[in-house]
Amino acid sequence: MRLQDKVALITGGAQGIGRAIALGMGQEGARVIVADLQAEKAETVAAELRALGAEALALDVNVASEQSVQRLAERIFERFGRVDVLVNDAGVYLKAPVVSKSEEDWDRTLDVNLGGNFLCARAFVPAMRRQKSGRIISIASSIAHNGAREFADYAASKAAIIGFVKALARELGPDGITVNAICPGSANTDMPRRHRSEEETMARLRATPLGHVLEPEDIAGPILFLASDAAAYITGQTYNINCGTVMI
Amino acid sequence: MNPVALITGGGNGIGRAVAQRMAVGGMIVVVADYEYAAAEQVRAEVEEAGGTAAALSLDVTIAREVKVAVGEAAQRFGRIDVLANIAGGSFYTKRIEDFTWAEWKVVIDTNLKGTFLMCREVAPIMQKQKNGRILNTASNYGVTGSALRAPYSAAKAGIIAFTKSLALELAADGIRANTVAPGPTDTPRVMEKETPEARQQRWYSSIPLGRTGRPEDLAELYYFLTTPESAAITGQLFHCNGGLV
Numbered sequence: 001m002r003l004q005d006k007v008a009l010i011t012g013g014a015q016g017i018g019r020a021i022a023l024g025m026g027q028e029g030a031r032v033i034v035a036d037l038q039a040e041k042a043e044t045v046a047a048e049l050r051a052l053g054a055e056a057l058a059l060d061v062n063v064a065s066e067q068s069v070q071r072l073a074e075r076i077f078e079r080f081g082r083v084d085v086l087v088n089d090a091g092v093y094l095k096a097p098v099v100s101k102s103e104e105d106w107d108r109t110l111d112v113n114l115g116g117n118f119l120c121a122r123a124f125v126p127a128m129r130r131q132k133s134g135r136i137i138s139i140a141s142s143i144a145h146n147g148a149r150e151f152a153d154y155a156a157s158k159a160a161i162i163g164f165v166k167a168l169a170r171e172l173g174p175d176g177i178t179v180n181a182i183c184p185g186s187a188n189t190d191m192p193r194r195h196r197s198e199e200e201t202m203a204r205l206r207a208t209p210l211g212h213v214l215e216p217e218d219i220a221g222p223i224l225f226l227a228s229d230a231a232a233y234i235t236g237q238t239y240n241i242n243c244g245t246v247m248i
Numbered sequence: 249m250n251p252v253a254l255i256t257g258g259g260n261g262i263g264r265a266v267a268q269r270m271a272v273g274g275m276i277v278v279v280a281d282y283e284y285a286a287a288e289q290v291r292a293e294v295e296e297a298g299g300t301a302a303a304l305s306l307d308v309t310i311a312r313e314v315k316v317a318v319g320e321a322a323q324r325f326g327r328i329d330v331l332a333n334i335a336g337g338s339f340y341t342k343r344i345e346d347f348t349w350a351e352w353k354v355v356i357d358t359n360l361k362g363t364f365l366m367c368r369e370v371a372p373i374m375q376k377q378k379n380g381r382i383l384n385t386a387s388n389y390g391v392t393g394s395a396l397r398a399p400y401s402a403a404k405a406g407i408i409a410f411t412k413s414l415a416l417e418l419a420a421d422g423i424r425a426n427t428v429a430p431g432p433t434d435t436p437r438v439m440e441k442e443t444p445e446a447r448q449q450r451w452y453s454s455i456p457l458g459r460t461g462r463p464e465d466l467a468e469l470y471y472f473l474t475t476p477e478s479a480a481i482t483g484q485l486f487h488c489n490g491g492l493v
Contacts, residue, residue: 173456173491185480209419214480221477230472233465235457235491240484244419247412247483 001029002228007080009033011063011120012090014041016189017139020216021087024224026054030085033076035061037090063090063116064108073123082131083124085227088117088138091157095195098152106153113157117164125172134177135227138165139219140238142185142246158183162238169236178235180226185242187214209244250300252325253474254278254318256308256366257335259286261435262385265463266332269471271299275330278321280306282335308335308362318369330474331370332383333363337437338400352399359403360410367414367425375421381474382418382425384411386485388493390429404429408485415483424482426473431489433461456491 008025012018014036026032026049034049036042039060049056059075062068076083091113094105117138128134143151144158162181169179185208186192192201205213212218222239225231240246253270257263259281267277271294279294281287284305294301302324306317322328336359340351363384374380389397390404408427415425432438432451442450451460469488472478487493 169491170456174458176457178457178491209416210422210424210480210482211420212480218480221475221479222472222481225472225477230468233457233459233461233490234469234486234488236493237487239481239486241480243480244415244482247415 002224002230003085004029006030006084006227007033007076007082008085008087008227009035009076009083009124010087010089011035011061011116012139013087014038014045016191017184017187017216017219018087018089019045020220021089021223022056023048023052024217024220025085025227026052026056028224028228029054031055031080033057033059033080035059035072035090037062061090063088063120064111066119069116069119069123077127083127084131084133085135085137086120086124087223088120088136090116091139093151093154093191093194095150097150101153109153110157113154114160114164117161121168125177128172128177129175132176134172134175136165136168136172136177136179137223137226138179138181140181140183142183142240142242144183145240145246145248165238166236173235178226178231180235181238182219182223183238183240183242183246184219185214185245187216187219189216208242212243214241214243250274250276251329251474252276252278252321252327253330253332254280254321254328254370255332255334256280256306256362257282257333259283259290261437262430262433262463262466263332263334264290265467266334266470267294267301268297269464269467270330270332270474271297271301273471273474275474276300276325278302278304278325280304280317280321280335282307306335308333308366309357311365314365314369318366318373322373327377328370328373329377329379330381330383331366331374332385332470333366334385335362336385336403338389338397341396343396344398347399355399356403356406359400360406363407363410371414371418371423374423375418378422380418380421380423382411382414382423383470383473384425384427386427386429388429388431388487388489391485392493412483419482424473424478426478426481426483427485428466428469428473429485429487429489430466431455431461431487431492433463433466435463451492454492455489459490461488461490
């Protein structure tokens with residue numbers, strides 16, 4: 001049990017990669033907060049965690065709202081008194097070519113994907129500084145490196161996360177807090193299916209050098225490593241988990 | 249059956265810590281080193297702790313020696329699941345115009361050619377097994393460069409690109425290849441040259457986590473890259489430097 005009694009917050013923890021991270025943290029002994037805009041789904045994941053024997057709490061949050069993140073922090077500190085691990089996974093993925101992308105969509109993508117990182121860091125870093133320890137792990141995307149047609153806002157937001165993480169790692173290192181990013185390739189979740197047929201999705205997921213379909217658990221594993229004591233000397237890095245599709 | 253890990257440069261510093269970590273993780277370790285006595289000592293340490301190990305004398309720059317060493321390891325234990333290429337070093341710190349051709353060759357061959365020769369010899373074994381993990385060793389200098397270490401920086405950058413190509417070539421056989429880039433690490437070799445105070449002066453202000461690395465920090469990362477938790481990771485570069493780079 002590498003995370004025994006650690007308090008771990010996963011935003012966007014209700015489904016897909018976030019859910020796998022939450023379950024993985026619970027299996028490693030962490031007390032898990034599943035925070036998501038979709039409160040019912042978050043509660044389902046919390047129930048799964050409890051069935052595994054882990055302590056879990058589902059909370060609703062809009063990471064793009066200062067008040068909502070503030071309320072989230074208050075509820076967490078009231079119940080747990082601390083946060084050891086913050087995983088920023090909440091994100092949106094809205095398809096449209098740049099020339100016809102609405103300002104609303106642009107703002108939403110940047111506010112949730114990037115702004116959420118900022119607001120959550122601001123809310124939870126002071127407690128980590130007091131503890132003189134903490135782990136922040138932000139989910140970017142291989143699209144940050146490769147770009148993607150009709151997802152320019154998403155690519156920009158995810159690349160910006162990498163820059164943010166590097167700067168934050170420098171700011172927080174002296175307090176014993178590590179900050180790292182993860183760039184998953186396209187994974188076997190609902191997300192790629194939103195804009196493609198099942199057949200096309202699976203064909204694309206199989207077309208990797210390793211020939212292995214990237215599962216949410218493949219992303220969760222390295223995050224558990226980064227959250228554990230074994231990764232105490234690793235900060236400011238970006239881990240690319242994509243079965244060999246992008247090497248940078 | 250316990251997996252078998254072959255570790256070059258396993259007699260000292262990071263290589264020694266990696267050998268010990270792999271052994272704790274249940275692997276049989278083959279410790280290969282230019283300094284046979286050092287390899288032999290690590291073998292004894294591992295076995296004393298309850299592990300299984302063998303020691304080999306190996307100069308990774310000599311193709312014939314590489315062939316013999318890999319053959320011995322494979323014959324003795326029947327397989328090679330993990331290859332960690334850690335043998336290397338910067339050897340010299342001086343201006344480019346002061347490097348002789350022979351010195352240049354020593355640095356390039358020990359770091360880059362040695363990595364190639366080892367991979368060339370071990371990859372076919374892993375291809376037959378349809379399983380394997382290769383861990384090559386670069387340096388933060390392979391990304392940033394370093395004044396007075398031009399051949400070392402070049403060799404380490406070469407290892408990063410070599411490993412990406414290798415990862416693409418071997419992926420279809422279920423073999424993963426990744427690179428670890430240590431930052432300033434407290435190994436006996438560097439501690440010999442510098443007092444702890446001088447090291448603190450030189451590094452602590454530029455490393456966000458406020459300390460230089462320990463061989464054990466690196467060993468955890470190498471070990472992680474051999475486990476199923478990293479099953480979807482290949483062709484990537486992993487820095488371990490406290491946030492320096």
